[in-house]
Amino acid sequence: MLLGVIADDMTGATDVALMLNRAGMRTVQVIGAPAANSALPEADAVVVALKSRTNPVSEAVAQSLAACEALLAAGARQILFKYCSTFDSTPHGNIGPVADALMRRLGAQSAIVCPAFPANGRSIYQGYLFVGSVPLHESSMKDHPLTPMRDSNLMRLMGAQTQAKVGHVGYATVLEGARAVKARIAELAAQDTPYVVTDALTNHDLMVLGEALDGQVLLTGGSGIAMGLPQNFRRAGLLPEREIAGHLSAPQGRAGIISGSCSTATRGQIKAALEAGCPALKVDPMALADGSQSSAELAAWALAQSTAQPFLLYSSDDPAEIAAVQGRLGRDKAGEIVETAFSQVARLLSQGGVTRMLVAGGETSGAVVQGLGIRTLEIGPEIDPGVPWTRVVDGPEMVIALKSGNFGAPDFFLKAWSLLR
Ligand SMILES: Nc1ncnc2c1ncn2[C@@H]1O[C@H](COP(=O)(O)OP(=O)(O)OP(=O)(O)O)[C@@H](O)[C@H]1O
Numbered sequence: 001m002l003l004g005v006i007a008d009d010m011t012g013a014t015d016v017a018l019m020l021n022r023a024g025m026r027t028v029q030v031i032g033a034p035a036a037n038s039a040l041p042e043a044d045a046v047v048v049a050l051k052s053r054t055n056p057v058s059e060a061v062a063q064s065l066a067a068c069e070a071l072l073a074a075g076a077r078q079i080l081f082k083y084c085s086t087f088d089s090t091p092h093g094n095i096g097p098v099a100d101a102l103m104r105r106l107g108a109q110s111a112i113v114c115p116a117f118p119a120n121g122r123s124i125y126q127g128y129l130f131v132g133s134v135p136l137h138e139s140s141m142k143d144h145p146l147t148p149m150r151d152s153n154l155m156r157l158m159g160a161q162t163q164a165k166v167g168h169v170g171y172a173t174v175l176e177g178a179r180a181v182k183a184r185i186a187e188l189a190a191q192d193t194p195y196v197v198t199d200a201l202t203n204h205d206l207m208v209l210g211e212a213l214d215g216q217v218l219l220t221g222g223s224g225i226a227m228g229l230p231q232n233f234r235r236a237g238l239l240p241e242r243e244i245a246g247h248l249s250a251p252q253g254r255a256g257i258i259s260g261s262c263s264t265a266t267r268g269q270i271k272a273a274l275e276a277g278c279p280a281l282k283v284d285p286m287a288l289a290d291g292s293q294s295s296a297e298l299a300a301w302a303l304a305q306s307t308a309q310p311f312l313l314y315s316s317d318d319p320a321e322i323a324a325v326q327g328r329l330g331r332d333k334a335g336e337i338v339e340t341a342f343s344q345v346a347r348l349l350s351q352g353g354v355t356r357m358l359v360a361g362g363e364t365s366g367a368v369v370q371g372l373g374i375r376t377l378e379i380g381p382e383i384d385p386g387v388p389w390t391r392v393v394d395g396p397e398m399v400i401a402l403k404s405g406n407f408g409a410p411d412f413f414l415k416a417w418s419l420l421r
């Protein structure tokens with residue numbers, strides 16, 4: 001193994017795994033920090049998917065360090081700490097404390113901070129993070145229920161989460177090329193400034209940064225920063241050229257969609273699936289809470305539908321409805337009820353012959369993967385930027401795609417199936 005990745009959520013893990021796979025690294029995703037002496041799968045890159053974005057800092061640090069140990073033991077030469085392209089975190093963490101702990105463990109002198117992901121509209125200029133054409137704090141992320149992003153300046157955001165100094169590599173330096181970036185990072189390290197926010201607007205910039213980061217033991221950022229890393233291993237003769245398959249062969253069986261994501265992109269994708277005539281059933285948290293809807297009934301309904309189109313089970317709703325449900329059940333309880341139901345439903349669907357599954361939402365994906373008992377995923381072709389099909393390697397025989405709430409084109413739920421054979 002050449003590269004080890006520690007991802008702070010499930011869909012973020014498939015996002016970065018896809019990036020590496022497309023850049024020619026055979027990449028496998030494992031779920032949860034592997035036990036101390038367990039062997040990791042054979043691959044060029046291994047991504048450990050944690051659920052450490054919003055849990056208590058001490059837990060996030062402990063899980064990340066455990067993942068780091070397993071990756072080092074398996075031979076990783078470089079560690080990437082992958083967080084959200086919208087820097088989802090609070091002034092307490094968990095990005096800063098996890099990065100600090102990894103920095104200490106790896107004896108790193110510096111680490112870049114680069115959530116840029118141009119294909120999904122995330123760019124960095126003068127150290128400010130943009131989502132599309134607006135600064136992060138003006139995007140829908142300002143109202144995120146767990147990690148509302150009220151600033152866009154990455155030096156300030158990271159600076160609030162660590163005692164260490166945070167510097168900046170400006171766009172003019174990135175335009176000068178990899179050598180200039182490397183020199184600037186070294187200059188900042190010599191000034192006792194280990195964290196370095198790097199501007200990046202395009203994929204070309206990410207390739208320049210990737211080259212500049214050759215040999216850096218620790219990197220932090222979104223999936224974009226992974227784009228330019230495989231070329232370093234290839235140049236060193238460690239990574240052969242590889243063909244990327246454009247489709248995935250999937251076991252025969254039924255196809256279905258589970259969505260607990262309430263983000264704008266997902267709701268648009270649900271609308272398109274409904275308009276296309278996919279059989280659909282709305283999952284109601286209040287009905288789950290009072291027992292008038294049950295996991296067994298939801299799964300039985302799905303399995304009774306015609307196989308002409310994928311079925312859709314969704315709890316996704318607009319912000320006003322979510323707020324009303326949260327007001328009655330409590331925010332955590334509402335989320336937990338839906339996640340528990342989807343976790344159980346997924347297991348029943350798999351037992352009932354569903355072998356092709358799309359899941360929308362990071363937390364929802366975590367619950368479904370847990371319900372299905374999935375331990376390892378092999379990365380397949382890209383459906384849309386940041387979202388691959390994956391094949392379950394350790395778990396039930398199936399293919400599954402885990403979609404980040406904000407990712408994917410409006411026809412995502414309709415077009416994804418055409419990549420399966
Ligand atoms: N109708 C609903 N009422 C209240 N909570 C809901 C409802 N539907 C889903 N939820 C909860 O909202 C949360 C949605 O989070 P999830 O991470 O799955 O989606 P997302 O935030 O859109 O995705 P991502 O994290 O990838 O951006 C889950 O905890 C889910 O259980």
Ligand SMILES: O=C(O)[C@@H](O)C(=O)CO
Pocket residue numbers: 009011012013015016083084085086117222223362386404405
């Ligand atoms: O970087 C992103 O935006 C995604 O991979 C993600 O982390 C979703 O939660």
